[in-house]
Amino acid sequence: MLTKSHIFRQLHARHDRQRGALLVEMLVAFGLISLTLVVVAGTFLSTGQSSRVTQRQIELTDSIAFVLADVTREARVGENFGDGAGAELTLTRIAGINNQAADVVRYFIGTGSSANRLMKEVNGVDDLPITPPNTQVNSFEVDVDDTGLLVRLYIEAEHVDAELGETPVRVQTSVAAGRTGI
Amino acid sequence: MNTKQGNKEAGVVLLEAIIAIGVLVAMVTGSLLLLSSSSRSVRSANDRLIATYLAQDAVEWIRARWYYNRQFVGGSGWLTHIQCPTGRTCGLETQTDVIVPTTGISECTLLNNCILRQPDPTSPQYSHFDPVSAAVDTPYTRTIVVQTADVDGDGTHDEAEYTVTVSWSSGSGTDSVEILTTLYND
Numbered sequence: 141m142l143t144k145s146h147i148f149r150q151l152h153a154r155h156d157r158q159r160g161a162l163l164v165e166m167l168v169a170f171g172l173i174s175l176t177l178v179v180v181a182g183t184f185l186s187t188g189q190s191s192r193v194t195q196r197q198i199e200l201t202d203s204i205a206f207v208l209a210d211v212t213r214e215a216r217v218g219e220n221f222g223d224g225a226g227a228e229l230t231l232t233r234i235a236g237i238n239n240q241a242a243d244v245v246r247y248f249i250g251t252g253s254s255a256n257r258l259m260k261e262v263n264g265v266d267d268l269p270i271t272p273p274n275t276q277v278n279s280f281e282v283d284v285d286d287t288g289l290l291v292r293l294y295i296e297a298e299h300v301d302a303e304l305g306e307t308p309v310r311v312q313t314s315v316a317a318g319r320t321g322i
Numbered sequence: 323m324n325t326k327q328g329n330k331e332a333g334v335v336l337l338e339a340i341i342a343i344g345v346l347v348a349m350v351t352g353s354l355l356l357l358s359s360s361s362r363s364v365r366s367a368n369d370r371l372i373a374t375y376l377a378q379d380a381v382e383w384i385r386a387r388w389y390y391n392r393q394f395v396g397g398s399g400w401l402t403h404i405q406c407p408t409g410r411t412c413g414l415e416t417q418t419d420v421i422v423p424t425t426g427i428s429e430c431t432l433l434n435n436c437i438l439r440q441p442d443p444t445s446p447q448y449s450h451f452d453p454v455s456a457a458v459d460t461p462y463t464r465t466i467v468v469q470t471a472d473v474d475g476d477g478t479h480d481e482a483e484y485t486v487t488v489s490w491s492s493g494s495g496t497d498s499v500e501i502l503t504t505l506y507n508d
Contacts, residue, residue: 165335172339176346183354194361201368208375279446285420290386292379292417294447309368312448313375314382314416320389 193306196274196299203275204297204311207258210270214245215291215315223282224248229291234318249280258295276300278308291315366492369461370499373488376438376448376464377501380486383416384427384466388505390420400507401482403427406468411436414466417449424451427466438462461490480507 211229215221217240218231228248235242246261247270254269256276261267271277276298283292291314298308384404391400403426406412413433418424430436433450439457448460465487470479482505489498 161335165339168336169339172343176343176350180350183350190357190361194364197364197368201371205371281446283417285386287386287390287420289389290382290420292447296446309372310446310448311372311375313379314386316382316386316389320385 193303196301196306199272199274200297200299200309203271204295204309207270207295208293208311208313210260211247211293212313212315216318218245219288219317219319221284221288221291221317223284223291226281226283228280229282229284229293231291237318247280247282249277271297274300276302289317289320291317362493366497369490369492369497373462373490373497373499374501376462377486377488377499379416379448380414380464380466381484381501381503383414383420384484384503384505387420387423387426392507398478401470401479404468404482404484404505405470406466408469410467412466412468413450413464415450417447417451427468430465434459436463436465438464461492462488463490464488481505 214231214233215229217234217237219234220230220232222228222230224230228246230244230246233240233243233245243262244264246264248259248261249255250257250259250267250269256278257269257273258271258277258280259267260270277295278298279294279296281294284290285292292312293314294310294312296308296310299306302308387402387404388400391402391404395402403423406427407429411430412427413430413436414427415423415425415433425432434452436450437459438448438450439452440460442457445457448462449457451457467485467487469483469485471481471483472479473481484503484505486501486503487498488500489496491497
């Protein structure tokens with residue numbers, strides 16, 4: 141015969157057992173959560189590192205693409221190319237194209253506070269760096285073909301914050317003078 | 323009876339916990355994979371930039387030589403030094419002069435199998451040659467295929483289509499860029 145107190149006792153007993161089970165479950169759950177947190181935190185630490193490398197590569201690629209686009213555009217509407225001692229490019233803008241005058245444009249690697257930056261100068265003045273401070277241009281080599289029809293370019297650059305194992309980007313291309321009909 | 327029910331419930335909770343952990347692990351792994359693939363795609367974008375400019379390098383040399391031929395060689399000589407035998411794969415050394423190229427366009431067998439060599443300090447440019455016996459191969463290979471046609475039917479070629487392909491080995495197999503250009507002789 142089930143009395144009131146009997147039921148009460150049984151309920152109490154069940155309650156105690158369940159509380160024990162809950163404690164173990166909680167311990168297991170906390171253990172698993174902390175394990176997951178450790179894994180996630182570790183992951184974030186290493187991806188923070190690799191995303192910085194990725195960011196540097198993007199900045200470097202952007203700077204080089206900008207420089208090559210600018211040099212290509214000037215060479216297309218230029219003539220009388222010169223390569224100095226091989227480390228600069230000079231050209232005269234063909235007068236009349238897009239209402240431009242016969243300006244003399246010169247690309248070279250800067251010195252002093254602009255060291256390792258590629259500079260662009262128009263008519264001997266207005267020399268401005270065309271690479272951002274985060275890009276270190278190691279080498280800018282120019283070779284004007286004997287025919288004057290082709291300019292060979294070679295640029296090696298790296299990010300100023302590059303760490304060990306990050307290789308510099310080496311880009312090479314040529315630009316045919318506009319009068320070749322390109 | 324109560325004990326049995328309690329055990330069953332504990333079993334269910336454990337199963338739920340295992341499933342939850344499984345889902346968590348899948349999420350973490352998924353985001354990890356996404357991150358590593360994004361950094362891989364940046365690297366591949368860098369390689370692609372270099373490859374595209376290397377392809378342009380060859381196209382511009384061909385263009386300059388074509389202009390020179392039409393100005394100073396003339397007539398049937400319009401493809402001097404920029405011709406490749408039909409069905410063959412050729413290469414071009416762009417670091418030589420347009421007027422007197424060492425080889426011009428010639429078959430890959432004569433040009434280090436069209437593999438571009440690693441720049442070195444004394445001669446940094448990408449080249450098929452090995453001027454200092456110290457250059458090593460780069461991941462880049464540049465090939466040129468030329469198709470000529472006689473459009474007006476007068477028995478001489480008056481159109482040449484150039485396909486410049488730069489391929490390189492990346493993390494997942496071989497990648498390549500291709501530039502097409504067509505030259506005419508009227």
